[in-house]
Amino acid sequence: MGKPHPLLPSTLPVQALRAEFPILAESIHGQPLAYLDNAATTHMPRAVLAAMQDFEQHQRANIHRAVHTLSQRATDAFEGARATLKAFIGATAGHELVFTSGTTEALNTIAQGLWGAGPTQAWLRPGDRIVVSGLEHHANLVPWQHAAHMTGAQLHILQPDAEGRLHEADLAALLQGGGARVFAITACANATGERPPYEAMLAMAKAAGALTVLDAAQVAAHGVPDMAALECDFLVFSGHKMHGPMGTGALVGRRAALELLYPLRLGGDMVEDVSYERARYAALPMRLEGGTPNVAGAVGLAAAARFIDETGRAAIDAHIHALREQAAAGLAALPGVRVLSRDSAAAALVSFVCEGVHPHDIGTLLDQSGIAVRTGHHCAQPLLDQLVAGPTTRASFALYNTTHEVERLIAATARALELLR
Amino acid sequence: MDNAMNDLYQEVVLEHKRAPRNFGHLAAPTHQAQGTNPSCGDRIAVELQLQGEQVQDIRFSGQGCAICMASTSMMTEAVKGGDVAAAQALQQHFRAVLTGEEEPDDAPLGKLISLAGVRQYPSRIKCALLGWHALMHAIAQHGGKDDAATVQAAESDGATLQASTTEAP
Numbered sequence A: 001m002g003k004p005h006p007l008l009p010s011t012l013p014v015q016a017l018r019a020e021f022p023i024l025a026e027s028i029h030g031q032p033l034a035y036l037d038n039a040a041t042t043h044m045p046r047a048v049l050a051a052m053q054d055f056e057q058h059q060r061a062n063i064h065r066a067v068h069t070l071s072q073r074a075t076d077a078f079e080g081a082r083a084t085l086k087a088f089i090g091a092t093a094g095h096e097l098v099f100t101s102g103t104t105e106a107l108n109t110i111a112q113g114l115w116g117a118g119p120t121q122a123w124l125r126p127g128d129r130i131v132v133s134g135l136e137h138h139a140n141l142v143p144w145q146h147a148a149h150m151t152g153a154q155l156h157i158l159q160p161d162a163e164g165r166l167h168e169a170d171l172a173a174l175l176q177g178g179g180a181r182v183f184a185i186t187a188c189a190n191a192t193g194e195r196p197p198y199e200a201m202l203a204m205a206k207a208a209g210a211l212t213v214l215d216a217a218q219v220a221a222h223g224v225p226d227m228a229a230l231e232c233d234f235l236v237f238s239g240h241k242m243h244g245p246m247g248t249g250a251l252v253g254r255r256a257a258l259e260l261l262y263p264l265r266l267g268g269d270m271v272e273d274v275s276y277e278r279a280r281y282a283a284l285p286m287r288l289e290g291g292t293p294n295v296a297g298a299v300g301l302a303a304a305a306r307f308i309d310e311t312g313r314a315a316i317d318a319h320i321h322a323l324r325e326q327a328a329a330g331l332a333a334l335p336g337v338r339v340l341s342r343d344s345a346a347a348a349l350v351s352f353v354c355e356g357v358h359p360h361d362i363g364t365l366l367d368q369s370g371i372a373v374r375t376g377h378h379c380a381q382p383l384l385d386q387l388v389a390g391p392t393t394r395a396s397f398a399l400y401n402t403t404h405e406v407e408r409l410i411a412a413t414a415r416a417l418e419l420l421r
Numbered sequence B: 001m002d003n004a005m006n007d008l009y010q011e012v013v014l015e016h017k018r019a020p021r022n023f024g025h026l027a028a029p030t031h032q033a034q035g036t037n038p039s040c041g042d043r044i045a046v047e048l049q050l051q052g053e054q055v056q057d058i059r060f061s062g063q064g065c066a067i068c069m070a071s072t073s074m075m076t077e078a079v080k081g082g083d084v085a086a087a088q089a090l091q092q093h094f095r096a097v098l099t100g101e102e103e104p105d106d107a108p109l110g111k112l113i114s115l116a117g118v119r120q121y122p123s124r125i126k127c128a129l130l131g132w133h134a135l136m137h138a139i140a141q142h143g144g145k146d147d148a149a150t151v152q153a154a155e156s157d158g159a160t161l162q163a164s165t166t167e168a169p
Helices: A014-018 A046-058 A069-089 A103-113 A142-151 A168-176 A198-207 A255-259 A295-311 A313-332 A359-368 A381-387 A403-420 B002-007 B011-018 B066-079 B084-098 B110-120 B122-140 B145-157
Strands: A095-100 A129-133 A154-158 A180-186 A211-215 A234-238 A249-254 A271-274 A279-281 A337-339 A349-354 A374-376 A392-396 B031-037 B042-051 B054-063
Touching: A046 A069, A046 A295, A069 A095, A069 A249, A069 A295, A095 A103, A095 A255, A103 A142, A103 A211, A103 A234, A103 A249, A129 A142, A129 A168, A142 A154, A142 A180, A154 A168, A168 A180, A168 A198, A180 A198, A198 A211, A249 A255, A295 A313, A313 A337, A313 A349, A313 A403, A349 A359, A359 A374, A359 A392, A359 A403, A359 B002, A359 B066, A359 B122, A392 A403, B002 B110, B011 B066, B011 B110, B031 B122, B042 B066, B042 B122, B054 B066, B054 B084, B054 B122, B066 B084, B066 B110, B066 B122, B084 B110, B084 B122, B110 B122
Parallel strands: A129 A154, A129 A180, A180 A211, A211 A234
Antiparallel strands: A095 A249, A234 A249, A271 A279, A337 A349, A349 A392, A374 A392, B031 B042, B042 B054
16 A cells, blocks of 8 residues: 555546545544545536535526516526536437436436326336336335336336346336336446446337336436437436436436426426416426525536536546445455445445444444445445445545545555454 | 553443343343344343343344444443443443533443443444433333333434334335
8 A cells, every 4th residue: 555556547636636625635533534425416617616606696696587687697506507407418409408406306306207298197007017226215106106006007127137237138127017117227326436338228128118217316426418419218316426416306207207206396487477376387497496496506516517528537437436346346355345336337326234243343443543435235235235245335436536545545454454354 | 542442442442342241142031132233233131130120131133333332331231230220321421421511430331430431422322322222112012101211312312323123115
């Protein structure tokens, strides 16, 4: 330890970037913070903080309603943020972007929107099939369980193998029976780091007549999918996992697919014409954005997208993957440690289990060394029950993490195992 | 790391984690319940052999972290052979110490005093209480208002601890 890892490219000015994130100067229990819980939440650079403050100081007003100047500035800021984020994700003229509070709200908006119109009008009907990958976090599983329960549709899980990998042949077998109306999959499993062949799988499901859903939450900060190139009807992501504010996110979709969603938040700003007896709903995207949105959040989210693009997506991606490889190799070399999805080269996180030692105990000891990792089920209990029959310790990387921090992680884990065994 | 080793992982705690007492199953339990911690998936099941008001025998099973396993192991030692009211009283003292409502030196905790350091680690309090949570639920099957109140107190410690008696559709 101590030497730079040979796989790490030097294209990213990491020290200069770190200076843009004030929180990284924190000390935890007297140790420098090594923040390795980015799969749960990333931190915000000064550019994002400044954009939000600028909005609040100079533009804050309600949007789409008033004729005064501040309202127009706020409306311009909000719609400008929408345009920035559509470009960020590769949306075309045939797509629309709906602001949400995050990935969970976006997935619920899809799943509930597909049955909310009632038994005669809704997309989902009794006997339909919903296919969900087994790699999902709860937010891309539970809403589909509920949708199946409410509609009489059947939920089918695309099961991973013992190593946590998904196979196209298994999806083909599931689709062969016909009747698949929805296929939902993650771009990267948050509990293991597995990167499924989602491009091919989305295309297979689309060809079989299903609406396709891609959860891009875990890749938005470094490996953003290009919506225009995917057979994808809905794509979702969260702001707080891509250096943006908490409580922000987006649902991007093909217009025709978004039109299928029954609006769930009824009220102001999502109606076109209302009488005491009935209402006519507005067109997209406002139809799915009832109520006053988090405008400063949307502005911050757009600033985060610009920050990622200015830093360079390819350089960020390479940096993070090299850190993951360094961590996976170092941890796997420790006695009794098993790294999940060891060979998933595209991962930004490393999830591992240690024989005879519980993740919570490791997590507490790492925290004593200033190292923030996540321990537990990572909101993906069925997958971890299948793969390791319990919780894991997970370190996850962002553009500001360093090889030295990974060395600290490996050394502190080794010490924790020594003390706890 | 050394602070946590002194506060949380005293040798007696690690020794109970490595060799938990009364681990396993009873041939014919009269009462049983399971506690789960959804944040990590840890599960502790407690089986009791009650005769009247006396805890004749107790076993536990499941998986948990060192704090959880040691706490449950020490709990079984402490309540075995005693009566239900003593188990409930001990649970209340232990919980009060962990949540800062009672000073460790004022509470009759016996060996459980070794877990008093958990109070310095709020995120770990639910680990130490998981087995106790299951015990209180098992005792609650015994019936009675006091038992219900004890379970309610146990549940309020940790918003994230569940007895999982119902399932969502």
